[in-house]
Amino acid sequence: MPPAGWLLIAAVALILVASWCAAAHDAMIRADPDGLETYGGLLTLIKVCAEVSAAVLVTLAFAHWLGGGWQVFLPAAGALLVATYVLIGVGPRPLGRKRAEKIASTATRLLRPLRRALGPLPHLLDRLTGVLPLGAHGTEPEFGERPEVRSLVDYIEGQAEIEPGERDMVRSVFELGDTIVREVMVPRTDMVFIERDKTLDQALSLALRSGFSRIPVVGESTDDVVGIAYLKDIVAWEHEHPEGETERIEKVMRPATYVPDSKPVDELLRQMQSMRIHAAIVIDEYGGTAGLVTIEDILEEIVGEIADEYDTERAPVEWLAPGTARVTARLPVTELEELFGVTVDAEDVETVGGLLAHELGRVPIAGAEATTAGLRLTAENLAGRRNKLGTVLVQRVDAEEQQQLSRTGPCLRPAALTTLDRVSDEPVGPEDEKIITLARSTRARAGAPEGAAVRDETGRTYTAAAVALPSLRISALRLAVAMAASSGAAQLEAAAVVSDSDPDDADLAAVRDLGPDAPVFRAAPDGTLRAIL
Numbered sequence: 316m317p318p319a320g321w322l323l324i325a326a327v328a329l330i331l332v333a334s335w336c337a338a339a340h341d342a343m344i345r346a347d348p349d350g351l352e353t354y355g356g357l358l359t360l361i362k363v364c365a366e367v368s369a370a371v372l373v374t375l376a377f378a379h380w381l382g383g384g385w386q387v388f389l390p391a392a393g394a395l396l397v398a399t400y401v402l403i404g405v406g407p408r409p410l411g412r413k414r415a416e417k418i419a420s421t422a423t424r425l426l427r428p429l430r431r432a433l434g435p436l437p438h439l440l441d442r443l444t445g446v447l448p449l450g451a452h453g454t455e456p457e458f459g460e461r462p463e464v465r466s467l468v469d470y471i472e473g474q475a476e477i478e479p480g481e482r483d484m485v486r487s488v489f490e491l492g493d494t495i496v497r498e499v500m501v502p503r504t505d506m507v508f509i510e511r512d513k514t515l516d517q518a519l520s521l522a523l524r525s526g527f528s529r530i531p532v533v534g535e536s537t538d539d540v541v542g543i544a545y546l547k548d549i550v551a552w553e554h555e556h557p558e559g560e561t562e563r564i565e566k567v568m569r570p571a572t573y574v575p576d577s578k579p580v581d582e583l584l585r586q587m588q589s590m591r592i593h594a595a596i597v598i599d600e601y602g603g604t605a606g607l608v609t610i611e612d613i614l615e616e617i618v619g620e621i622a623d624e625y626d627t628e629r630a631p632v633e634w635l636a637p638g639t640a641r642v643t644a645r646l647p648v649t650e651l652e653e654l655f656g657v658t659v660d661a662e663d664v665e666t667v668g669g670l671l672a673h674e675l676g677r678v679p680i681a682g683a684e685a686t687t688a689g690l691r692l693t694a695e696n697l698a699g700r701r702n703k704l705g706t707v708l709v710q711r712v713d714a715e716e717q718q719q720l721s722r723t724g725p726c727l728r729p730a731a732l733t734t735l736d737r738v739s740d741e742p743v744g745p746e747d748e749k750i751i752t753l754a755r756s757t758r759a760r761a762g763a764p765e766g767a768a769v770r771d772e773t774g775r776t777y778t779a780a781a782v783a784l785p786s787l788r789i790s791a792l793r794l795a796v797a798m799a800a801s802s803g804a805a806q807l808e809a810a811a812v813v814s815d816s817d818p819d820d821a822d823l824a825a826v827r828d829l830g831p832d833a834p835v836f837r838a839a840p841d842g843t844l845r846a847i848l
Contacts (some may be wrong), residue, residue: 318379326372329365330398336362338407339422346415347423354426357437366403370395496583497576499616500597500606507678508533511541511565515549518564520802522546524682529594531607532568538603540596542568571596576605584613636842638711641695641756644668646707655711657688667692667707682753682776686712693749695756708756746770750811751838753778758791758813758840765814767791769826769833771804792822796829804829811836823848 336358343351343358351358370391377391430437507525509518511532522530528546533539548567556562572595574583587595587610599605632654633641640654646667648659664670671692672678674685679694686692693708750768753776758766761780767790768778779794792812799807807830812818817837826835835848 320376322372322376322379326369326376327398329369329372330402333362333365333369333399334402334407336365337403339418341407342415342418343422346419350419350423354423354430357426357430357433358422360437362403366399369398494580494616495576496574496578496580496597496608497605499580499612500576500608501612502606503537503604504672505678506531506537506604506607508537508540509544509564510534511563511568513564514561514803515552515564515567516561516801517803518544519546519549519553520798522549523798524802529609531571531596531604532564540571540573540604541565543571543594543596544568573598574608576600580613580616583608584610587613635708635752635756639752640709641706642667642709644671644705644707651690651709652688655690655709657690659688661687667709671707682778693753695760708752710752746774747809747811747834747836750776750809751813751836751842751844754791754811754813755838755840755842763791765791765812767795767810767812769795769799769810770808771799771829772806772808773804775799775802775804777802777804790818790822792818792835793825796825800829806830807833809833809836811838813838813840813842815840817846818848 340351340355340358340362343355373395374387374391377387377394381387381390507521507527507530509521509530509532511534513521518530522528522544530544530546531540532542532544534541542565544564544567548569549564552562552567572590572592574586574595574597576597576599583595587593593611594607594609596604597606597608631643631646631650635641642651642654644667648661648664648667648670651657651667651670652659659670661670661673664673668679670687671683671685671694674687674692675683682694684691684693689712691708691710691712693710695706695708750770754766754768756766757768757778757780758764763780764783765781766778767780768776769792770776777795777798779791779798781791782789782794791814792810795810796807807826810826810830810833812822812835814837818835823835826833836844837846837848838844
């Protein structure tokens with residue numbers, strides 16, 4: 316065999332050595348990171364020496380065949396490019412992924428005696444690359460000793476190892492240390508509080524209406540959070556003392572945990588895990604209440620928005636009748652103005668939910684209502700894990716009633732709903748039409764055979780849908796009365812039930828217990844008023 320042939324054989328052998336080094340590097344990344352830290356520099360040295368030596372041998376072989384001069388460059392460079400790309404750049408990676416553990420263990424066994432034989436040379440190379448600007452900490456993961464994890468994510472994604480969405484999730488884990496509590500908390504304006512002098516029945520009603528299982532308890536103001544009331548504790552107390560005296564919420568509340576709004580989220584997560592708590596009160600630099608943070612808020616930073624089984628997609632606008640529509644709380648105020656042809660005078664408000672909160676001066680819960688720009692806004696239901704306002708019932712108010720509302724002030728803003736079709740000729744006031752429409756919308760939203768609404772002496776309304784389970788059946792009217800009673804209502808002014816049939820005697824008796832003279836309006840599912848009982 317001519318000398319050039321032996322040179323090519325040696326070059327191929329060296330390229331195979333470099334290919335094995337590349338496969339060993341990928342395998343140790345996955346199966347033996349500690350081994351990569353120890354032998355990564357030596358592995359890179361062998362790979363570079365093999366590649367350079369192969370390039371020299373191939374160039375000499377072509378020089379024997381073609382003689383000296385520039386004509387040797389093109390064929391030698393082409394051959395080396397193909398061999399390096401296939402055997403070193405692309406080929407070893409699938410092998411390193413499929414047999415990672417076996418190749419990593421083999422590499423460790425082979426490199427250990429070689430490292431010992433070279434003596435201090437590997438250590439000197441490690442120190443040299445460590446002090447250079449483009450050393451182990453500044454190079455790509457393939458050429459460093461032990462790549463940083465963030466760079467490793469980029470490297471693996473570049474090799475089609477993980478999907479972009481999975482990469483975002485992994486990166487979110489690393490970015491927790493750069494995220495502070497202020498960025499993930501529920502702001503104070505979206506929190507629901509309860510005063511410490513409220514009763515357990517009132518706290519239970521608030522929890523059921525708002526949908527929250529943990530409610531901060533405040534003293535003199537919202538900056539004075541004295542504890543957190545847990546729905547589980549409230550229900551347990553009510554169950555253990557069914558005939559006992561009505562206790563105040565501070566009887567069962569738990570101590571609150573306070574964290575600064577500048578605390579890193581990863582530290583807070585470890586703190587909450589060690590303390591075995593799920594919620595903490597966030598305070599600002601002045602010691603005031605800034606918001607509330609839960610473990611779920613932190614998890615959403617990693618995996619994205621968490622939806623529950625009650626979250627359903629609905630149309631942004633649903634017309635129920637002329638002048639009456641159900642809209643999502645996130646509907647822009649500009650679209651609301653276009654729908655009803657009105658002009659809303661409210662600064663720094665972008666959504667219908669924000670407009671309702673602005674008019675109320677507090678976080679709206681189910682049943683809360685306000686009137687603005689000739690429109691009655693009624694909070695219908697809460698949605699999502701944070702139980703934010705989901706839908707709002709919007710109704711146009713006529714000029715005469717709007718004039719009456721202007722005299723009642725911003726705190727009490729009753730308004731009329733659209734006029735109902737009637738079979739009965741008895742008079743029905745605007746407040747009574749309101750509870751009929753609320754009963755109808757509650758029935759439609761729950762998909763129940765019955766929907767009911769009652770109004771107490773303060774004007775507060777309570778809505779409910781019939782419950783029909785194999786072992787539990789409760790009519791909508793009785794359930795609405797129970798909600799009013801558990802909220803501390805002393806007297807009912809009126810009740811409404813939407814159903815295909817008349818309420819039974821037990822339903823009427825439940826209403827009469829709190830409102831002996833309260834009328835009960837019975838309407839059909841299409842809104843037609845059938846009778847006043």
